[in-house]
Amino acid sequence: MGGWLSGSPSCVSCYVSLQNNQTLVANVGTIATLTWDGQITCSIAGTFYSSGGSTSVASYTSIQHNYPRNPLPQPCWISQFFDHVINGSTHHAQDVVNSNSSSNGGLATPYGTPVYASEGGTVAKEASGNGPAAGGYPSCVGKSSPTNFVKIKNPSDGYYTVYAHVTPTVANGATVTAGQQIGVTDNSGCQSAGHVHMARKDPNNNPVNFTIPCANPTPTTKFADGLVNDDVPSTL
Amino acid sequence: MHWALLIALAIAVPSVGQITLRIPLEQGGQPEQIVVATFDEKRVSAADVKRWMLLHENGFYSTPVIGFSSDCKTSDLRKMEDAIQKTQQIVDDLDSNKYPPELSDVVAYLKNTQSFWLWLAEQERAFLKTGQPPGTEYDGTNLGKCETPIAQNRSQACHQVFLKWHNCVLETMQKQLGSYPKQRWKAFLDAYGIQERLESTID
Numbered sequence: 001m002g003g004w005l006s007g008s009p010s011c012v013s014c015y016v017s018l019q020n021n022q023t024l025v026a027n028v029g030t031i032a033t034l035t036w037d038g039q040i041t042c043s044i045a046g047t048f049y050s051s052g053g054s055t056s057v058a059s060y061t062s063i064q065h066n067y068p069r070n071p072l073p074q075p076c077w078i079s080q081f082f083d084h085v086i087n088g089s090t091h092h093a094q095d096v097v098n099s100n101s102s103s104n105g106g107l108a109t110p111y112g113t114p115v116y117a118s119e120g121g122t123v124a125k126e127a128s129g130n131g132p133a134a135g136g137y138p139s140c141v142g143k144s145s146p147t148n149f150v151k152i153k154n155p156s157d158g159y160y161t162v163y164a165h166v167t168p169t170v171a172n173g174a175t176v177t178a179g180q181q182i183g184v185t186d187n188s189g190c191q192s193a194g195h196v197h198m199a200r201k202d203p204n205n206n207p208v209n210f211t212i213p214c215a216n217p218t219p220t221t222k223f224a225d226g227l228v229n230d231d232v233p234s235t236l
Numbered sequence: 237m238h239w240a241l242l243i244a245l246a247i248a249v250p251s252v253g254q255i256t257l258r259i260p261l262e263q264g265g266q267p268e269q270i271v272v273a274t275f276d277e278k279r280v281s282a283a284d285v286k287r288w289m290l291l292h293e294n295g296f297y298s299t300p301v302i303g304f305s306s307d308c309k310t311s312d313l314r315k316m317e318d319a320i321q322k323t324q325q326i327v328d329d330l331d332s333n334k335y336p337p338e339l340s341d342v343v344a345y346l347k348n349t350q351s352f353w354l355w356l357a358e359q360e361r362a363f364l365k366t367g368q369p370p371g372t373e374y375d376g377t378n379l380g381k382c383e384t385p386i387a388q389n390r391s392q393a394c395h396q397v398f399l400k401w402h403n404c405v406l407e408t409m410q411k412q413l414g415s416y417p418k419q420r421w422k423a424f425l426d427a428y429g430i431q432e433r434l435e436s437t438i439d
Contacts, residue, residue, distance in 0.1 A: 091439060092266075122303040125262070127269065127294055130436075144435035149268060155303035155315065162268060164438040171410060173300040173353055175402045189436060197438055205264030 063218075064200065064208035067118040069178055071163060071196050075099040076214035077106030079195060083209070083219075092207035093162075093199035099215040108193035113185045115166050115196055117152060118212065120177045124160060125151040126168035133190040140190035147189025147197075150182045158203035165189055165197055253278045258435075259289045262296070268438055269294055275430040285430060291339060293416045294434075297326060297346045302357040304402060305364055308394030316361045323354045338424040341417045352409050356402065363397050370401055377412050379405050 061083055070076045080095035097106040098113075128148050133140030149164035166183040176182055185194050200210045211217045256274040260267035271292060273285050290296045301322045305312040330347035332340045352374065359370035372380050382404035387393035425432060 089439065093439070122300065124303075125268070125294065125299055130434075144270075144437065146269065146434040146436040147438050149438060151268065153303055155305065155312070156307065162438070164268075164436075171406060172298065173302065173356070173406055175304045175399050177399065189438065199438070201264075201266070203264075205262060205266055207266060 061209040063211055064202075065159065065210040067161075067210060067212050069116065069118045070213055071096060071115050071118050071198060072098060072109060073114050073116070075101065076212065078212070078214050078216050079106045081219050082207075093164075093197050094210070094212060096196040096198055096212060096214065097194070101215070104215070109185050109195050111185050111187050111194050113194070114181050115150075115163055115183045115185060117176045117178055117180050117182050118161060118198070119152075119154055120175075120180075121152040121154040121161070123150060123168075123170050123172050123174045123176060123182075124153040125149075126170065126172055128168055130188040132187045137190060137192045143190065145190045147191075148183075148186055149197075152176060152182070159208070160201040160203075160205070162199040162201065163196055164199070165191055165195060255282065257282060257285060259286055261289070261292060261294050262299070266437060268436065270435045270437065272433040272435055273430055274432075275428065280428050280430065288335070288339065288424075291335070291342050291346060291421075292432075293418060293421065297330060297350065298416065300350075300353050301326070302353050304398040305360065305394070308364065308390065308398065310364060313361065313364060316357060316364065320354065320357050320361060323350055323357060326350045327354055336424065336428070338420070338427050341420040342424070345414070345417055348413050352413065356405060360397060360402070363393075367393075370397060370405075374405070374409060375412075377409060379408060382408065 075098070076096045077099040078094050079097045080091050080093075082092060082094055084091040097109050099105075100107045126149065127146070130146040130148050133143065133145030135143075147164050148167050149162055150166055150168045150170060151160050151162045153160050163183065165186060165188055167186045167188070168183045170176055170180075170182045185196060187194070191197075198212065200208050202208055253276050254274055255277050256272060259271045259273055261269040261271060271289055273289065275285055292298070301319045303315070303319060305316065327347060327350050330343050330350060332343045332347075335343050355371075355374055362368045363370055369384060372378065372383055382401050384393070384396040384401050387396055
């Protein structure tokens, strides 16, 4: 799936093309949301089905940013993409796991794996001390269990990057450089297997879409392998 | 057995007048954390509970506004001025007279932390503006070990101040400032009959 945008706040064109046998089966061509808020967000109503038939996204939000670095110490794989609908809730983050080159898929990231900043900035917030969700997965689904995370503000553009299910090793206010270790993966919150839940927020704390240089940087026919499925309904 | 059951029910069932608020711990669109606070509105007002939650360990007043100048451009001065102004406002707002006495330690800790961040940002602004090396003492604490060596060029000097000096001073002062007084916060909540539960919006 791909797309592009052009125009100005008063006149915007938005095109989305489908690839890899994906089919848009509902509300074809309907622009559900087209807003101008300093950036253009393009969303198409409908459901995209991969050739595997098991995956859907409710909309495709244009990419706002491309991170130059993977947050893990080994090649990565996106197990749940931004826009992916899980039990009726839209995932506004990328879940990052280890890449499994032999199967062209993903592998759970072991707890305790170092996590590196995908870009530099200032630690705007960190949360620690949270353990696994009560009852474990999947009974924790929908219970909004608190999780550990590190949130870094890029001073150049004011955008934030959130690395969750991560025990911080940096303090509030610290300066971090791209590639610097900021924490380790942990079993905090509601999750089925180790991964980094990576989100990007605009200066007003609204989620935006982005890419990470993983083996599957954008959705393909294999974009949901079912490996990590932390189905917590979210307001994100 | 019968009495034990009655006591358990009395604890589990909220009394009349109790209300529950979901209070985001961050400003803006979609916060990472939300506090679910349950309290008796005859004892405390919703407005006060919302205001007090700004003092939460993960709340607004625990969050730094400051940020480093990534490219060491003088054009970043405006952003730094803005951050300094906001931090100064936070320091001014953290007046223990505006809060219940049970929160005095929490307010003092947050005020000290924000005051330190303010000083840090002022030092970095002065460096960016005039090249003046940052200070070697804060609030009686000697920061000489963080002193930056003479740099070969501006880029190196920036790296030394905004990364090395910044993190060295932060680490040193964190030991001085200590950690958030969680027990005091808990005692305050108990004293006012406020139950809190943390929720995450991270899925």
